[in-house]
Amino acid sequence: MADDVARRVAALVAELRARRLAKPPGVAETIDWAEALWALGGEVDATSVGLTLGAILKGREDEQLVRDAGLDIPVRDSVLRRYASFLP
Numbered sequence: 001m002a003d004d005v006a007r008r009v010a011a012l013v014a015e016l017r018a019r020r021l022a023k024p025p026g027v028a029e030t031i032d033w034a035e036a037l038w039a040l041g042g043e044v045d046a047t048s049v050g051l052t053l054g055a056i057l058k059g060r061e062d063e064q065l066v067r068d069a070g071l072d073i074p075v076r077d078s079v080l081r082r083y084a085s086f087l088p
Contacts, residue, residue, distance in 0.1 A: 008044040009034045016056065021065065023058040030056065 009030065017024045025033070033056035040048050050067075057063045 002042060005038060005042045005044060006034065009037060012044065012049070013056070016066065019066065019069070021057070021062040023062060025056045025058070029058065032056070 013025055013030050013033075033052060036052040036055045037044055037048055040051065053063055053066065057066065
Protein backbone atom coordinates (compact mmCIF):
# COMPACT_ATOMS: atom_id res chain seq x y z
CA MET A 1 0.00 0.00 0.00
CA ALA A 2 1.26 3.45 -0.85
CA ASP A 3 2.47 5.58 2.06
CA ASP A 4 0.16 8.43 1.05
CA VAL A 5 -2.91 6.17 1.21
CA ALA A 6 -1.83 4.80 4.58
CA ARG A 7 -1.38 8.34 5.94
CA ARG A 8 -4.79 9.45 4.65
CA VAL A 9 -6.45 6.37 6.16
CA ALA A 10 -4.75 7.06 9.49
CA ALA A 11 -5.90 10.70 9.39
CA LEU A 12 -9.46 9.67 8.59
CA VAL A 13 -9.49 7.08 11.36
CA ALA A 14 -8.33 9.79 13.77
CA GLU A 15 -11.25 11.95 12.59
CA LEU A 16 -13.68 9.07 13.13
CA ARG A 17 -12.26 8.35 16.59
CA ALA A 18 -12.79 12.01 17.53
CA ARG A 19 -16.52 11.64 16.89
CA ARG A 20 -18.92 10.36 19.52
CA LEU A 21 -19.19 6.84 18.21
CA ALA A 22 -20.52 3.99 20.32
CA LYS A 23 -17.62 1.80 19.16
CA PRO A 24 -14.65 3.73 17.74
CA PRO A 25 -12.63 1.88 15.10
CA GLY A 26 -9.72 -0.20 16.29
CA VAL A 27 -6.57 -1.47 14.64
CA ALA A 28 -8.23 -4.50 13.00
CA GLU A 29 -10.99 -2.37 11.47
CA THR A 30 -8.43 0.16 10.26
CA ILE A 31 -6.44 -2.56 8.49
CA ASP A 32 -9.61 -4.02 6.94
CA TRP A 33 -10.68 -0.58 5.79
CA ALA A 34 -7.29 0.26 4.28
CA GLU A 35 -7.38 -3.01 2.34
CA ALA A 36 -10.90 -2.26 1.10
CA LEU A 37 -9.88 1.24 -0.03
CA TRP A 38 -6.78 -0.17 -1.72
CA ALA A 39 -8.92 -2.76 -3.53
CA LEU A 40 -10.99 0.11 -4.94
CA GLY A 41 -7.90 1.75 -6.37
CA GLY A 42 -6.44 3.50 -3.35
CA GLU A 43 -8.53 6.64 -3.61
CA VAL A 44 -9.56 8.14 -0.28
CA ASP A 45 -12.48 10.32 -1.28
CA ALA A 46 -16.14 10.62 -0.30
CA THR A 47 -17.19 7.96 -2.82
CA SER A 48 -14.69 5.29 -1.75
CA VAL A 49 -15.24 6.11 1.92
CA GLY A 50 -18.99 5.77 1.42
CA LEU A 51 -18.60 2.40 -0.27
CA THR A 52 -16.36 1.00 2.45
CA LEU A 53 -17.65 2.64 5.62
CA GLY A 54 -19.02 -0.66 6.89
CA ALA A 55 -15.47 -2.03 7.09
CA ILE A 56 -14.34 0.63 9.56
CA LEU A 57 -17.43 1.15 11.69
CA LYS A 58 -18.72 -1.65 13.89
CA GLY A 59 -22.37 -0.69 14.21
CA ARG A 60 -25.14 0.60 12.00
CA GLU A 61 -25.83 3.44 14.43
CA ASP A 62 -22.26 4.69 14.10
CA GLU A 63 -22.35 4.34 10.35
CA GLN A 64 -25.59 6.32 10.17
CA LEU A 65 -24.17 8.98 12.48
CA VAL A 66 -21.19 9.50 10.17
CA ARG A 67 -23.36 9.43 7.05
CA ASP A 68 -25.78 11.96 8.55
CA ALA A 69 -22.88 14.27 9.42
CA GLY A 70 -21.72 14.08 5.82
CA LEU A 71 -18.94 11.87 4.51
CA ASP A 72 -17.21 14.83 2.92
CA ILE A 73 -16.55 16.41 6.34
CA PRO A 74 -14.12 13.80 7.72
CA VAL A 75 -12.55 13.36 4.29
CA ARG A 76 -12.09 17.11 3.83
CA ASP A 77 -10.82 17.61 7.39
CA SER A 78 -8.24 14.84 7.12
CA VAL A 79 -7.04 16.09 3.72
CA LEU A 80 -6.80 19.69 4.95
CA ARG A 81 -4.81 18.64 7.99
CA ARG A 82 -2.50 16.51 5.85
CA TYR A 83 -1.76 19.26 3.36
CA ALA A 84 -2.10 22.33 5.60
CA SER A 85 1.62 23.06 5.45
CA PHE A 86 1.38 23.46 1.66
CA LEU A 87 -1.48 25.97 1.76
CA PRO A 88 -0.84 29.72 1.76
